[in-house]
Amino acid sequence: QAKEFRLGLITPNGHSWNKAALKFGDELKAATNGRLTLTVFHSGQLGNEPAMMQQLQSGALDMGFIQAAELGSRVPHIAAINAPYIVRSTPAVAKFVRHPAAVKLFDVLPQETGTIGLGWGITGMRAVFSSKDLNTLADIKGMKLRINPTPVYRDFYSSLGAAPTPIPTPQVFDAMANGQVDGLEADLEFSWNQRFDKVSKVILQMNAVFMPMAAVVSGRVWQSLPAADRELITKSIKSTLDAQIDELAGNEPALIENFKKAPIPIRQVDAKDTEAVIAEFDKIWLPKAPVLAELRKVGATL
C-alpha cells in the first residue's frame, strides 16, 4: 500500500548527506510510481540525534541518517569504526565503509538500538587546524584542542597529550579566533565551509579518524513493511550512498587544492609516528570492542 516515509538528519540543506537523502526519495518515488514517497527533515528539525533515535525506536520516525558518534555512544561495538588509523586516507575510507566487515557492524543495531542499519555514508578524514606551529604528531602534546565529543575521539586525542575541549559547533570559529582553544579537529569539507584556515597557522592532516553516518530504519517500521518494499529500500539506499561516498572521495583533491592556495602550510603526519598511539588506544578499546582487531586487519588490506 501507499506510504509516506519520514527521514530525519541533523546536517543542513546542501550537505552531501542531504543531497543523498533527497535523491533516495526521488528514486523511491520513481521506482514505485509514487506509491512510496519520502519527506526529508533536515537540520535536526525533528530534534537532535538522541531525540531522533527515540522517535525511530517508537516508530514515530521511519528513517534517519545518524552519525557513528551517536550510535557509538550507545554501542561500543559500533564506536570501533571511529577508531584511529584503521585506514589512512579518504579513498581508503570510501572502500572500507563498503567492505562486508564494516557493514556487518550493523548486525548489533536491532538488538542494541531498535533500528536496522542499511549502509554507511561518509565525511572525509579529519585534520587538525592549529593556531601554533605543528610538524609532527608529538607537537599536539599540551594543546587545548576542540574535538567532536565522542568517547573514541576523546581517548585518541588524550593519548596524544592534548587537552580535549568540547565547544559547541556554532562557537568553534570564534573560539579559535579568540584563542580559547589552540586548535580544532574537523573534516576538510566542513572546515572549508567555515574557513577555519583563516584563524589557523597550520593544517595537520592526521589521516587518523573520520565520521561516517549510518542510514537506519526504525525496527518497528521495518517489521511492518512487505519484503518487496524492504528489498527496494535497501537497494536504492545502497546506490544513493554509493554515489555519496564516491562523490565525497572524488571531491577531496579539489578541496585540498583550495587549502593549498590558502597562505598557511598543510602538512602530513608521518606514518611511523603512529604505532605507539595505536597501541595505547587499542589497550583501552580492544576490550570494549573486540571487533576492532578485525577492522584493523581489513583496513590494512585497502
Next chain:
Amino acid sequence: MITSAAFMAFMLVGVPIGLCLCLAGLVYIAASGNPVLFQSYPLQLFGGVDSYGLIAIPLFILIGEIMNGGGITRRIVDMAMAFVGSLKGGLAYVNILANMFISSILGSATAQVAIMAQIMVPEMEKKGYDKTFAAGLTAYGGMLGPIIPPSVMFVVYSVLAQVSVSDMLIAGIVPGVILTVMFCLVIALMGYVYNYPRADHQTPRQRIMTILRTSPTLLIPIVIVGSILGGLANATESAAVGAVAAALVGKFWTREFEFSQLPQMMLRSAIYSAIVLFLVAAAAVFSWVLIFGKVPQETAAWIQTVAKDPVSFMLICNVILLVIGTVIDGIPGLIMTVPILLPVATEVYHIDPRQFGVVVVINLVLGLLSPPVGLCFFVAAAVTGAKPGKMFMVTLPFFVISCVLLVLLSLYPSLSLILVK
C-alpha cells in the same frame, strides 16, 4: 487546522502562552491518529532547552539584577547628563544615550524600561516635560535593550535559527547605533517644535568631575568585551564574567551592593529566565508538531505565490510581523514565527539568516511599543502612572522612524552584516 484553532482558543481564554503551545501540541497528536508521538512528547520538551546557547539567558539576566542592586544604573544616567544635559531637550538625549549605554549591559527591553522609567521620568517631569511623553520616550529607549548586545531575544533567535550566538549579537550593533542616532534626530526636531527645556547648566569642571566619578561603570562592558577578545570567554561565558565585574563594582566602588542580596538576585534571575526558557521548550514541541504536519512547507508554498523576490518577501514579512507584534510580545512572537518563516527566507529567497534575524527581532521589539498589547508601555505606565494609550500617540514619530529603520534593514543586508565575519 484543529491545532491552530485549539491554540487560538486557549490563548483567548487567558492560558499562559507557553502552555497554549504545549496543549496545542497535544491536541495535534491526538487528532493526527499517530499516538506513538505521545511517547516522544516529553523528550521534545526536554530537547527544546537542551542547548548550549541558552545558558546565556540566566547569566544576562543576572548581570542586570546585580547592576541594578549596585546602583550602577543611576551613575550611568549621571554620566549621560554630563555629556549632553545642557543641550536643548537635554534630558531627552540623556534618556536615549543612557538607555543605549545600559543596553550594552542589559539584555531585555522590559527590564530596562522598568529600571530607567523609575529614574528618568520623575527627573524629566521636574524639568517640565509631559509625563506621558517622558514615559513613552523611556519605553522607546528600552527598545535598544534587545537590539544592542547582549540580547536575550537574539540568543533565542540564534538557537531557533541554528546560527552563531556571537554573530547574532554583533549583527545588532550597527542597527542599534543607527536607531539611537535616528531617535536623537527625532528629539532634535521635536525639541525645536515643542521647545524642550535644557537640563541644569554644569560648568566644564563639574562635568569632568561627574564623568570621572562615574567612569568605573564603563568597566562592566569593557570586561565583557575584553574577556571575549582576550580569549578568556565566549559570548555566553562573558556574561558570567560581567556579572562578577558588576558585583565587584557594586561592592567596592558604589558600595550599594551587598552579598546578602545575592540569594534573592539569584532566585529572581532563575525565575525570570525560566519564563523565557519554558517558552523555548514549549515552542520546540509546537514547532515539532508543525513540522510533522508540514505546516512550514505549506506556508512556504503560499508565500512563494505572493512574493516574487527577496525584497517583496522581506516587506511582506515586516507587515506580517508588525501585525503579529501588535498582539503578541517579543519572545513568544519569535518562537511562533521563526520556525515557519526562516526556512522560507533562507531556502527560497536565499536571505542571510542573520539579516533575517535582525529584522524579525527589531520588528517584534517594535511590537512591544504598539497597541493594543505593548508590554514596554505597560511597564512604563506601571512604574510612572502615565496612560499607555496616550503614550503611543505622543511618541508616534519614534514609531515611524523605527519603521523606516526596518525598511532600510530589509533592503540593505550589509547594515546588519557589516561587522559579522
Next chain:
Amino acid sequence: MPATRAFGLRRMVIGASSILLAVERLALMGLMYLLTGLILVNVVTRYSHFPIYWIDESAVYCVVWLTFIGASAMTRLRLDFAVTMLTERLSPQHQRLAKVISTGLVVVFGVALIVTCVLWMDPVGLARAGFDGRKLAAETFNFLYTERTQTLNWPTWVLYLTLPIFAVSMTVHGLANLLEDLELVARTAPKGFQLSELDGVN
C-alpha cells in the same frame, strides 16, 4: 462529614503546593549558583590550560532543570505571559469563569504530561523486567534506560527525571491555583520571593 473531608483535601493540596514551592525556591537558587560557578570554573580552568571536559554538558543540564523547576514555580506564582486582550473586556463574572477555565487547563496539561511520561518511561514495564534496562529494551524497543550522556557519562534517565517531577508539581500547583480561583480557599502570598512588578523578559 463529607464537608470536612473535602476541606481536609483542599488543605492537603495547598499544603503540598506550599512545600513544593519552598523546595523549588531553594533548588532554583542552588541551580543558579551552580550554573554561574560552573561557567566561571570553566573559564578559569580552560584559560589555565586544564579544561574540564564535562563542564559544558553539566551547565546545559543545569539550565534544563532550572527551566522546568522554574516553570513549575512560576505557575504557582502566576507569573507568565498570557494574552488578556479578550478576558479583560469581559464582565467580572465571566472573567472569573475564564480564569477557572485557564487554570483548569494548567491541571489538564499537568495530568497529560504525567500520562506521556508514563508512556515514555514505562515504569510498569521496567518493574516487570526486574528493573533491568536492557531487558526492557529487548522486550519493548524502549532503550531509555540503556543510554548515557556524552561527556558526563551519566545515565540519561536520571537527567530526564526533571520532566515527571515537573508534571507532578505542575499538577499540584495547578490544583492549588484552581482552588483559589474557585474561591474554595483564600489566596495566600508566596513566602520568600521578592519579585518586582515586571512580568516578563524579552
